[in-house]
Amino acid sequence: MGLETAVTYARTHQADFLEELCHYLKIPSISTLSQHHPDVLQAAQWLQDSLRQIGLEHVQQIETAGNPVVYADWLHAGPDAPTVLVYGHYDVQPVEPLAAWTSPPFTPVVRDGRLYARGVSDNKAQHFSHLKALEAMLQTAGKLPVNVKICFDGEEEVGSPNLAPFVEANQTLLAADFVVVSDGAMHQPDQPTIDYALRGVVAIEIRVTGPNRDLHSGSYGGSVHNPAQAVAEIVAALHHPDGRVAIPGFYDDVDTLSPTERDLLQKVPYSLSQWQTETGAAAAWGEPAFTFFERMTARPTCEVNGIWGGFAGEGFKTIIPAEAGAKISMRLVENQDADKIAQQLTQFVGQLTPPTVTVEVTVQAGADAAVTPYDSAGIQAAFRAYEDGWEATPLLSRGGGSLPIVATFQKLLGAPFVLMPFGLDDNRHSPNEHYHLTHLEKGIVTAVYFYHHLASAVTENSFS
């Protein structure tokens, strides 16, 4: 049987796959830092070469206003077979604080069964697993059970600002019955989860300016509103003391969680003690009316990603800084409109700004949340794929993170999404990002099963 041969191919080529993946991981494709732009382009080129080698067709880099989209397809499964669009992103997060890395972030190294490198879990190894699954099927059977389109993004870590216009302009090219994405994280290695929802995100920067230069705090202290104090006052006002977001109107469009959903999320095997081990935080925090897991996945949030102003070096420097700032991101849930939320925050910051300083708010990115019916044929296929390939029955969950483009695909292509993560938390966005080698093999095998089950997907709901 073709399926078994493909699975055997996947299992016996792990060493080759690892070597190949390491080449990809050596490219520091950090999209938010302009000096890494050539590296981002190199990662796109690497993918293009890899897709050609696998045997995909129409392999191309399509220009956008930012980094190129890498596209490829294989459309010979016949008109009755479903078409699946595989989404992934070849850009990675910055590496700071660099000193916290045990090994250099762009020198992939295996320690204790884990492959360490920036971007390995988020998202290179995960979309690489789909490519290797396609390779396994094409190399062994010479064909795929479904039609496949590849759409790899180079700007996910900066909010994919150019991907929605790209999708809008290329709806025929990208038309598909399902969108599959392996990103995000399962909570336990032996307990996969399929996410039927992702949060949206709005990222903004607040810049407070006061005096025309850093002032001597002895000479001027007491007479000048300190921008570092002003930014602290603004940031502190964004939450009520109990953890609720204080931006007026923030929760207006947020739906109540249904008892069914709360039950589903309750079943996810993620305990407070696991949360404490992972985070090292002293105690959980946040909206009192929800469980910590609901707050992480199903509730909107407002986070300070960075705050700065004045002297942060060794010793002290008695100044009133000329300026200060903060970077804020908000995670949104379904029905919250990213533009509206950005506007609400901007207005609120305006209300909080005293006449003694000047505040500028810049919206850097915005994307709505995404939710898909959790009984779709695509999710069913993923369910069976994990049972066969991961040898564990998955649970349904929500993902707390954001893949802005997922909502766009659903809206513009009418394609429900399937989020099937192959990674764990894996220190994504943190120093020492890694990926379990066992997950590399299991992910590729699970992907092979996914494409096979998708070919025979039925609409009955076997698990809800």
Next chain:
Amino acid sequence: MGLETAVTYARTHQADFLEELCHYLKIPSISTLSQHHPDVLQAAQWLQDSLRQIGLEHVQQIETAGNPVVYADWLHAGPDAPTVLVYGHYDVQPVEPLAAWTSPPFTPVVRDGRLYARGVSDNKAQHFSHLKALEAMLQTAGKLPVNVKICFDGEEEVGSPNLAPFVEANQTLLAADFVVVSDGAMHQPDQPTIDYALRGVVAIEIRVTGPNRDLHSGSYGGSVHNPAQAVAEIVAALHHPDGRVAIPGFYDDVDTLSPTERDLLQKVPYSLSQWQTETGAAAAWGEPAFTFFERMTARPTCEVNGIWGGFAGEGFKTIIPAEAGAKISMRLVENQDADKIAQQLTQFVGQLTPPTVTVEVTVQAGADAAVTPYDSAGIQAAFRAYEDGWEATPLLSRGGGSLPIVATFQKLLGAPFVLMPFGLDDNRHSPNEHYHLTHLEKGIVTAVYFYHHLASAVTENSFS
């Protein structure tokens, strides 16, 4: 007459003095940065060589637990002549933000009649002026009208942590009738001010830790108390909305300003429009019950010198930072005890700290305020010196800055102080620090007159 010859010497040697000062300014003696420790020692050596060349005696560097004190004396004016201790500091502030400097901070350059260099006004040119005044008298008359002791500090910009123990251990060596310091600033070039009070200072660092690493804000957002938010909450709570400091007990020991003092400060020709030109701030800020000038000089304050946490780079990075912090300094007035205030702040921060994060408070430096009778013979001599040397009648004022050691000198040596600034604001502690060349000449000449008038100082009060 010897006085006129000395003044002529001072006026005709300006070019030599400028060249000599530039050598001193090239030494980047930043005391708060440990990598500049060799430069700090080089500045001490430069002073030692210069003092010997002028003709002072017992020139030596005296070791402390930190940077050495540079000492010298000339004690041949006779037992009836007063002894004056000249204090200055050879260390300088850091230079950040370096990009804001028009010319490199340690490459002295004259532009538009101003000499630009880090540390030129604070404090190298100012104590250098006293040395050149002594040189002028010794070179022309072979003697000084008063006994002189020199005490130059290498740790003023880090709060002089080792100078008080040094003074305590060397009270005989340092015994003097007056302490003279040229530091701080007059507000108008044609209107010198003599400061009869300086504020104290306490510098502390607040360090907030939360999760064990920077977390992905999508994965964990909503469940973790964000250290950058927590530090903002603490910093914001340090002031009432009207600008009063909110630390419990902060104002307990602060005296009411007398009508006489408020009148004195009212006379200082420093307008709100000058303040606005200097600071560029949109509007004055602070305690509503006091004028902006009183708030700058006669009232205690609490300032955020720096705040940090998370990602401050280009673009955005959606993390919950592992830690955040702030540097806070408080300016104190007479009767406030620096240790007690530090303790009050530490306790208050403890009360503000929720169980969801950990906060560490480190006291980095503390010094009480200093106030001296404004009718002392020393201040009278300075008064007459400005009239003769600066050709302007000075006003009495308070200085908003801190010279921690001044209170110590007064307490341990029983010597009233004379604060006679020769500089303006001059961007001290800011980029593009500078010093007017006319002030170099006027300062040296005024210092010559000061030593002469001090010899015949009487205790009658000619100006109060």
